[in-house]
Amino acid sequence: MRILVTGGTGYIGSHTCVELITKGHEVVIVDNLYNSNIDVLDKIEAITGVKPKFYEVDILDKEGLDRVFKENDFDAIIHFAGYKAVGESCVIPLTYYKNNISGSINLYECMAAHHVDNIVFSSSATVYGDNFEVPFKEEYGQGDTTNPYGTTKKFNEIILEDFCKANKDISAVSLRYFNPIGAHPSGLLGEDPKGIPNNLVPYIAKVATGELDHLNVFGDDYDTIDGTGVRDYIHVVDLAKAHVKAIEYAQRHKGAEVINVGSGKGYSVLEVLHAYEKACGKKLAYEVKDRRPGDIAVSYADTKKAKELLDFEVELDIEDMCRDSYNFMIKSQKNEG
Ligand code: NAD
Ligand code: WQD
Numbered sequence: 001m002r003i004l005v006t007g008g009t010g011y012i013g014s015h016t017c018v019e020l021i022t023k024g025h026e027v028v029i030v031d032n033l034y035n036s037n038i039d040v041l042d043k044i045e046a047i048t049g050v051k052p053k054f055y056e057v058d059i060l061d062k063e064g065l066d067r068v069f070k071e072n073d074f075d076a077i078i079h080f081a082g083y084k085a086v087g088e089s090c091v092i093p094l095t096y097y098k099n100n101i102s103g104s105i106n107l108y109e110c111m112a113a114h115h116v117d118n119i120v121f122s123s124s125a126t127v128y129g130d131n132f133e134v135p136f137k138e139e140y141g142q143g144d145t146t147n148p149y150g151t152t153k154k155f156n157e158i159i160l161e162d163f164c165k166a167n168k169d170i171s172a173v174s175l176r177y178f179n180p181i182g183a184h185p186s187g188l189l190g191e192d193p194k195g196i197p198n199n200l201v202p203y204i205a206k207v208a209t210g211e212l213d214h215l216n217v218f219g220d221d222y223d224t225i226d227g228t229g230v231r232d233y234i235h236v237v238d239l240a241k242a243h244v245k246a247i248e249y250a251q252r253h254k255g256a257e258v259i260n261v262g263s264g265k266g267y268s269v270l271e272v273l274h275a276y277e278k279a280c281g282k283k284l285a286y287e288v289k290d291r292r293p294g295d296i297a298v299s300y301a302d303t304k305k306a307k308e309l310l311d312f313e314v315e316l317d318i319e320d321m322c323r324d325s326y327n328f329m330i331k332s333q334k335n336e337g
Contacts, residue, residue, distance in 0.1 A: 001025050001026070001075040001251070002025075002026045002028065002072065002073060002074050002075050002076075003025050003027055003074065003078060004028050004030060004069075004072070004074045004076070004077045004116075005020070005027055005028065005029050005052075006029075006031070006059055007030075007079070007080030007081035008027065008029030008031055008052065009033065009038070009040040009041065010035060011180070011236065012080055012122065012180055013029070013031070013036075013078075013081075014044060015189055015236045015240035016078060016080070016239075017044050018044055018047050018189070018240065019237070019243065020078075020243070020244055020247075023244050025247075027052040027053070028054075028068070028072050028074070029052050029053070030057045030065070030068055030081070031054070031056065031081065032056060032057065032058040032059075032081075033056060038054075041054055043188040044189075047188060055068050058103075059081050059099075059104070059106055059107055060099065062109070069113070069114040075116070075118065076116065076117075076118035076247050077107070077111060078119070078120045079107060079120065079121045079122060081103065081107075082100040082122065082152070083095070083100060083149070085149070086149045086198070087147075089152075096148045097148065097151075100149075100153075101159075104159070105159065108163055111170075112167065115169075117169045118170075118171045118251055119160070119171070119173070120172075120173045120174075121156055121157070121160060121172060121175070123157055123177070124150065124153045124177055125179075125232070125260070125262070126146075126147075126149070126150035126153060127142045127143065127150060127153050127154045127176060128142070128299070129142075129150070131143030134266070134299065134300050135300050135302035136300070136302060137260075138259060138302070138305050142158075160172040160174060160256050163256075169254065171250040171251070171253050171254050171255065172250070172255075172256045173246045173257050173258075174258045174259070175246055176258060176260045176301075178232035178233070178263070178299065179200075179231045179234065180233075181233050181234070181235070181236065181321050181325060182201075182236050182237065182316070182322075183236065183328030184237060185324050187327045187330070187332075188328075190325065190329075190332070192205075192332055196212070200215075200272060201276070201321070201325055203216075204276045204284065205326065205329045208280040208282070208284060208329065209333060213285060214284075214287055215287075216286070216287055216289045217269050217270070217273075217286050218289055218290070218291055219288075219292070219295070222297040222298070223297055224268055224297055225271075226270050226271070228270050229296075230266035230267065230298040230300070231266060231267065231300070232262040232263055232264065232265060232267075232299060232300035233263065233272065233321055234261065234262050234314060235320055235321045235324070237316060238263075238314040239261055241312070241315075242310065245311065246310055259306050259309060259310065260301040260306060261301070261312070262300060262301030263300075263301070263314045264303040264314075265300060266298055270286075271318070273286060275318045276322045276325070276326070278319065278322070279319065279322035279323045279325070279326045280326045
């Protein structure tokens with residue numbers, strides 16, 4: 001298939017391009033490089049032997065996007081492009097709504113105008129909010145999201161559902177990712193956010209490399225194994241493989257579906273910290289702080305639907321995730337220094 005990948009130079013997008021190319025698909029990337037680097041194209045080439053065709057286009061630029069559709073005959077779309085920082089979305093909500101919703105609508109309009117029928121959308125477990133019992137099941141629907149970022153994901157799922165109801169040829173799969181971490185085993189692709197990371201594993205990674213001196217653990221009084229928050233971490237390479245299966249599923253299916261993509265297992269903050277200590281071979285300092293506002297105690301996926309519809313199950317575990325994350329950090333440091 002010839003697949004348009006929006007946000008394809010980003011963290012999850014770049015890993016997905018590798019898996020798509022490896023499976024023989026042709027990839028065309030659209031990204032405005034807001035949160036990624038053009039070098040990623042060379043890295044994808046170094047891993048796969050193929051450099052994807054690339055357009056530096058903002059999905060808010062409808063004419064630019066339309067040109068990309070005119071110049072390429074796509075079979076399917078995987079839509080990653082968007083802003084993703086939960087805290088920032090509370091400060092600049094309109095910017096988030098514009099980028100993640102108006103940008104997506106531009107894309108869906110181009111899809112309709114150019115008769116591209118299949119799309120996989122990056123949704124998030126955040127759409128469950130704090131309303132439901134674990135494991136989170138797709139049939140729960142959507143909960144009360146706790147921040148504008150989460151609401152953009154919820155709205156996109158609803159928009160795609162309505163789009164499919166009105167257009168019987170369209171197939172839209174919203175994948176609800178749990179917590180993607182890790183990096184490509186080559187050490188060439190991964191996530192190294194600028195500044196102080198918001199998310200757990202990027203933060204621990206910077207403690208491991210000495211850029212930060214300790215981890216702040218947000219709360220140790222939850223009703224969990226050791227009092228710290230529990231999440232369902234998934235290796236980004238497994239997540240990328242789920243996209244290949246989802247886009248193939250979208251081709252043989254019509255209508256809207258939402259599917260969880262997680263491991264089905266939960267790990268506490270301290271369990272992840274200890275797994276990372278094993279990966280980097282040293283003790284990592286931490287301090288317990290107050291709970292982070294908006295956090296829930298436990299989140300993990302019911303994975304049955306992914307198994308049934310996509311024949312997808314994770315292959316990599318928490319040790320693989322921490323090993324590959326640390327390998328990427330060390331390799332990036334060497335390249336910078
Ligand atoms: P990322 O920031 O690394 O990748 C997103 C890419 O989209 C970046 O390369 C960015 O430059 C690009 N982009 C942003 N706005 C754009 C625009 N207007 N036009 C063109 N390109 C634009 O993020 P990621 O972690 O790879 O996440 C990919 C998708 O998955 C996002 O939609 C995110 O919300 C979603 N998601 C991520 C997580 C996670 O924990 N990483 C979890 C659930 C869902
Ligand atoms: C995990 C656990 C924290 C940082 C977020 C988004 C979600 C999705 C994935 C996009 C929690 C604890 C964290 C730290 C800590 N993204 N923690 N110290 O909050 O589950 O999910 O990323 O869709 O929408 O909300 O992930 O990695 O931030 O936190 O103790 O410095 O680690 O309290 O229990 P989260 P996270």
